[in-house]
Amino acid sequence: MARRTSRSTAAAAKAESGDAHLPSRDDILRFISENPDRSGKREIAKAFGIKGGDRVWLKDKLRELQDEGLVKTRRKKNLRPGTLPRVVVLDIFSRDAEGGLIARPAEQDEEDDGPVPLVTIRAQKGARTTAAGVGDRVLARVSPTEEETGPAYTGRVMKVFEKRRRAxxxxxxxxxxxxxxxxxxxxxxxxxxxxxxxxxxxxxxxxxxxxxxxxxxxxxxxxxxxxxxxxxxxxxxxxxxxxxxHEIPHIFPDAALEEAAAAKPATLKGREDWRKLPLITIDPPDAKDHDDAVYAEPDDDEKNRGGVIVTVAIADVAQYVRAGSSLDREALRRGNSVYFPDRVVPMLPERISNDLCSLREGEARPALAVRMRFSSDGRKIGHSFHRVMMRSAGSLSYDQAQAAIDGKPDDKSGPLLDTVLRPLWDAYGVLKRGRNAREPLELDLPERKILLKPDGTVDRVIVPPRLDAHKLIEEFMIQANVAAAETLETARQPLVYRVHDEPSLAKQESLREFLASIGMSLARGPALRPAQFNNILARVDGSDQEQLVNEVVLRSQSQAIYSTENIGHFGLNLRRYAHFTSPIRRYADLIVHRALIAARNLGGDGLSAEEEARLEEVSALISATERRAMAAERDTVDRLVAEHLASRTGEEFSARISGITKAGIFVLLPEYGADGFIPVSTLGNDYYIYDEPRHALIGQRSGKGFQLGDGVDVRLVEVAPLAGAMRFEMMSDPVHPSGSSKSLHKTKRDKARRQRSGKDRRK
The missing domain is CATH 2.40.50.700 (OB fold (Dihydrolipoamide Acetyltransferase, E2P))
Incomplete structure (x- = not known):
């Protein structure tokens, strides 16, 4: 460590004295601004001829720029705040003085990515106008503008989504x-x-x-x-x-329905016959389509004692949904299925999703399967992909499978217990060892499910138990996804990855300040791993601060997206990961299936060169449709619960503080899984100040207040069912929040420092 420090110090001295050809801060910032697509540490070092021990100096210099807010790290690239990827989904919202179109990124987190940049939309070469207009959402290829004034980017429209009526x-x-x-x-x-x-x-x-x-x-x-x-x-x-x-497509075009109706069942031609292998499906009890089946057995290879062989078979959607067809175009437009408490908006028509592709019990179905070998310590030591014809030996619910393992089999699960279920659980025991060694992020945030009455109104909200059956299927699917990504990388086949970036430096620092306020620490450094977060969560397990810390750690995480550029999956702690296991409901998985078919020569319906050229565009589209679906599902839950509680104004409820802002407090009703708001102006006679590190509102005079994660009593004051909005009144008294009161002054000081360092950012 001393040697590394001395080298870095020596390099810094040489840079300051001008004796070495080391770049200045301005040189580095200029290079990053001008080369956003090759701004990784290695690429910067190569550009400036930085070698040997001087690389330590470069690493320290980049860290300084990150701490000052002048550079952010994303997907192992160093970027200036407010920068955009080459292909981005934009919302056109205005025109400039000359009538040109002005757009902003459709989905960008200003807290995570810095000030949101604007984009001037230009017509394609040779065209007088663009096909887009104000109010449209478009996919565009963007580049930094050379002009000193106006929007920071210029974009050219690649695709116009359906015209938005200003209705x-x-x-x-x-x-x-x-x-x-x-x-x-x-x-x-x-x-x-x-x-x-x-x-x-x-x-x-x-x-x-x-x-x-x-x-x-x-x-x-x-x-x-x-x-x-x-x-x-x-x-x-x-x-x-x-x-x-949210403008979610929900009516299939006639052409797509006609293609689905005309589809014929797949035959054995070009497939291995796996119909005698007792693969089974394990799904929720109300599942209408079954797209994954599993089987496991001990590995009889003497060189792999204690090892297991796990087989995962996935519905072969590529057999029926061919690139460029009406079905394919509509599936891409939807991007994914959307799940509401009262309905599903599917990505594919029922003829495909619930019939031809659904791995129904006792019926022959085409599948793309992966057979994986694991050592006794849970490491995957080999795998192979196969295009097969299979026949499900049983269709069980999670509860059925778990009950059978727990000693309560029924007529359906009993015959499968010794031959299929026990080997599956034995294999899961092996895979768990590998998972534990990998140490993925282990957040404890229970998922709630709304149960409806026959008239579509809320009956009750439950938290389904998290069974080993759920974990088994989850881990098998994760390993199958890893195998898909590894196979395609080895074959140098372009693909769409599922990536999850590490927390941004800004969010790391915010989390670090919060943990310091409750007497905990988080190590500095860009190479944070999920295990460090797990250590924090383990320290608060069972304590009064458990829910609070879980919430804050969750908020520090980046959002997973689809990308042609692999940066790994931080939450799962995996170097490569691609969605392969749900092609009935996710377009990303269908793309990976086609890529595997092409890479392994499994048929003539693999990924074409034309599709490969559009993968960057597809990644942006399906990332946007995924966020659209999440927002629609969340809004529906809010509206259902607001309608359910509309007649109960004046009543008191037990709640938990789920969000703190300068404007007030968001509270979650655990019984219903929906949020409401308490304006800061209604909290009482004290003057409340937002303490960002502690996620709290603190009374200036009393020093007491309310903090994220606190359990409180609230009274329902007003309900707007159509908007899904509820306003509450705080009934609980303020208390001294966790942490030192010094953090409030530190917040103001840090905010002032960030504002000073951000003055040179381009808006």
């Missing part, structure tokens, strides 16, 4: 005085007036799309109904709101 989604109301109104579902949208001739046959209680047509100086704006979506009184009205609000 308002709301519920049509006919008031007692005969006047007509539209109550918008968005919280910030004002109520709209509708003239009788503009109602378009809408009836009271209909969910409608309306186009604002005028706004006078006084009174409410007017609108005309352009489409009646359905009745708000139907069972599935709440998810229908989310579908339309």
């Amino acid at each position: 308002v989604l709301g519920v049509f109301r006919e008031l007692d005085d005969g006047s007509l109104r539209i109550e918008p579902v968005e919280r910030r949208q004002p109520e709209l007036i509708v003239d009788a001739e503009a109602r378009n046959a809408a009836k009271h209680g209909d969910l409608v799309e309306a186009l604002p047509i005028s706004q006078g100086r006084y009174g409410l704006p007017k609108a005309k109904v352009i489409e009646v979506v359905g009745s708000i009184t139907t069972e599935k009205a709440v998810s229908l709101i989310a579908i339309h609000a």
Whole structure:
């Protein structure tokens, strides 16, 4: 360590004296700005001829720039804050003085990525105008602009998503005085007036799309109904709101349905016959499609004593969904299936997802399978891919499989217990050793499930038990995904990875400050591993701070995305990872299937050169559709619970603080799994200050307040069911939060430092 430090110091001295050809800070920053696609540490060192011990100096210099907020690290690249990837999804929101289109990134975390840059949209070469307009969402290839003023980037449109109508989604109301109104579902949208001739046959209680047509100086704006979506009184009205609000495609084009109807069952031609292998499916009890089956057995190779062979077979969707077909185009447009409490919006028509591709019990089905060998310590020591015809020997629920292992088999699981289930659990015991050695991130955040009544309203919210059966299938699927990525890398076959970046330096520092405030520490350095987070979580296990620390660690993590560039999966602690196991519901998996077919010469329907050229575009598209689905699912839960509690204003509930901002407190009702808000102005007579490191609001006079993770009692004050919004009043008294009061002053000091260092950032 002393030798490394002395080398770094010597290099710094040479840089300052000008005796060495080492770059200055400005040289490094300029290179990073001009070369965002080759700005890794090795590439910077190569560009400036930095060798030997001087590389330690470069590492320290980059860390200094990161600490000052002048550089961020993403996917092992050093980038200036506010930079964009080469291909990005944009929302066009305005025009400049010359009529040019101005856009912003559709999905970017300003806290994680710095100030959100703007993009000027240019027409393609030879075209007078672009095909896009204000209000459109587009996929664009962007590059830094050379102009000194205006947006930092220039973009050229690669693809225009469906045109966005500037319509308002709301519920049509006919008031007692005969006047007509539209109550918008968005919280910030004002109520709209509708003239009788503009109602378009809408009836009271209909969910409608309306186009604002005028706004006078006084009174409410007017609108005309352009489409009646359905009745708000139907069972599935709440998810229908989310579908339309987030523009999720939910009606299949006739051409796609015709292709699905015309599809013929696969034959044995070009496939291995695995129909006698007793693969089984283990799924939720209400699953309609079964896309993965598993089997395990001891390895009889004397060189691998105690080892096991695990087989995972996945529905062969590529057999039926061919590149460029109507089915394929619609699947890419959807990107993934979307799951609501009351319905599923599938990626593929039922003829494909629930019939031809579903691994039904006792029926022959085509599959793409991987056979994996593991040593006794859980290390994968080999694998092979096969295109097969299989027949499921049984279709069990998680509860059924677990009950059989626990000594309570039923008529269906009993015959499979000794021959199939016990070997599966034995193999899982082996794979667990490898998982434990790998040490993936182990957050303890229970998932809630909403159960509905027959009329579509909330019955109750439950936390399903986390069984070994769930963990078994999860670990088998993870290993199959790893095998897919390894095979494609070895074959030098382009693919779409599932990547999860390590926490950004800004989030690391925020987490470090929080942990310091409760007497815990997190080591510095860019090479954080999941094991360090697990150590923190283990130290608070069973304590009053367990929920709080789990929440804060979760918030420090980056979001997983799809990418053609492999940076590994931080949360799973894997160097390479690709989604392979759910092609019925994720387009990313279908791409990986086609890539495997091409790489292993398993048929003529593999990934084509044209598809390979579009993988970067596809990665951006499906990452965006995944975020869209998550937002729609979350909004639906909020609306369902708000509707369920609309008649209970004035009642008190037990809650947990799930978020703290300057504006107030978000509280989660554990019984229902939905959030509400408490404005800071209603907290009491004290003046509350936001303490960012401790995730708390602290009273200036009393020093008492409220902190993330606290259990509190709240009173429901107001409910807006259509918007999924609930406002509460705090009933619990403030308390002294965890940590030292010094952190509040440190927050102000650090914020001022960050603002000073960020003055030179381009907006």
